[in-house]
Amino acid sequence: MNTIRARKDGWEAQARIGVVVPHADVGPEAEFQAIAPEEVSVHGSRVHFGAMRAGGEMDPKIPHDPVRAFVQPPHIDDAVELLAASPLDAIALGFTSSAYVLRASGEKSLLDRLARRARGIPLTSTTVAAVTGLTALGARKVAVVNPPWFDDQLSRLGADYFTEQGFTVVHHGPCGLPSDQKLITPQALSAWIRTTVAGHRPDAVLVAGNGIRAVGVIDALEQDLHLAVLTANQVLFWHALHLAGASRTARKITGYGQLFDTEPGSAAS
Structure with missing residues (x-):
């Protein structure tokens, strides 16, 4: 019987990072994947964002009501729950403006609410990261x-x-x-x-x-x-890797900022 020499197929990932993104935005996934070493895989879930149209089109200035609506139940909660059904190591929210309008206290309430749907998988957001x-x-x-x-x-x-x-x-x-x-x-x-x-x-x-x-x-x-x-996406990916227990992998990343030489909770000199 011949021995099969199998090529890499993605299943050997040592860390799997999920990211929740607006439905017509490819930016977070693209930039995560650009930074990610071979042993990290990226998995997206999409939530409708009323300020974006098909093809990623937006108005010159986005209105604030869709920004608030993006983080209201049930859609983002369902997206997190569906993503968390996969064997992931961390979940990141790839959206900044909602935290601006919620302020820090409102964002904490959002993350606490979503955590109840995340099966114990650690969660982070762009501004927290x-x-x-x-x-x-x-x-x-x-x-x-x-x-x-x-x-x-x-x-x-x-x-x-x-x-x-x-x-x-x-x-x-x-x-x-x-x-x-x-x-x-x-x-x-x-x-x-x-x-x-x-x-x-x-x-x-x-x-x-x-x-x-x-x-x-x-x-x-x-x-x-x-x-x-x-x-936004660099720091979100960095934080997600550390929450996933992949600190050693994060330190191997070069060319995307001194941040990857830094551990959360350690103040640089």
């Missing part, structure tokens, strides 16, 4: 770069969120790029951060919003600006 990552890096002064489809009020709510968590927000606002996912390039985002944000002298830059193309600029910006750069 960002607070954890910024704290681990020892960053206190933060510049928050929001997607162009966030309006000024939503951006202010985001600044309030991080101020409430004890950070000094030295800059916040929607970035001055086209309000269209498909038109945002790494080159344009990098140039905007260099010219608009760097002069505020933050300890760290957070590119918020899971739908903005961002992980590809992290390494070059950190090297050139000599500060920490976090993005």
Whole structure:
């Protein structure tokens, strides 16, 4: 009988990360998979988001009512329960703006509610992960770069969120790029951060919003600006890996920021 030499087929994954995303957004899954080493697999679940249309189209500024509706029961609760039926190690919520409108206390209530449907699988969200990552890096002064489809009020709510968590927000606002996912390039985002944000002298830059193309600029910006750069999907994936018990795997990731050299709960010097 001949011995079969089997090729990799994905079943050998050492960590399986689930992510809940808006129905027409491919950003979180794409960026998770770009960062993920071979031993990590990514599994998505989708929830209807009233501010997005087929093909990922959005209005230039998203209204706030769909942002609130995205995290209301029952749809996101059902999505978490269905995702948690799979043998996953952590579940991440790939959505930023809901935390801005809920504030930290409302987001905690949301995570507590969803945890009852998650079969004991650890849960995290983008802003919880960002607070954890910024704290681990020892960053206190933060510049928050929001997607162009966030309006000024939503951006202010985001600044309030991080101020409430004890950070000094030295800059916040929607970035001055086209309000269209498909038109945002790494080159344009990098140039905007260099010219608009760097002069505020933050300890760290957070590119918020899971739908903005961002992980590809992290390494070059950190090297050139000599500060920490976090993005929504990068920090969410980092936190999910640690919650999944895959800290050793997280430390093997290179090229996506100094964050991956940092453990949650450890303040960087």
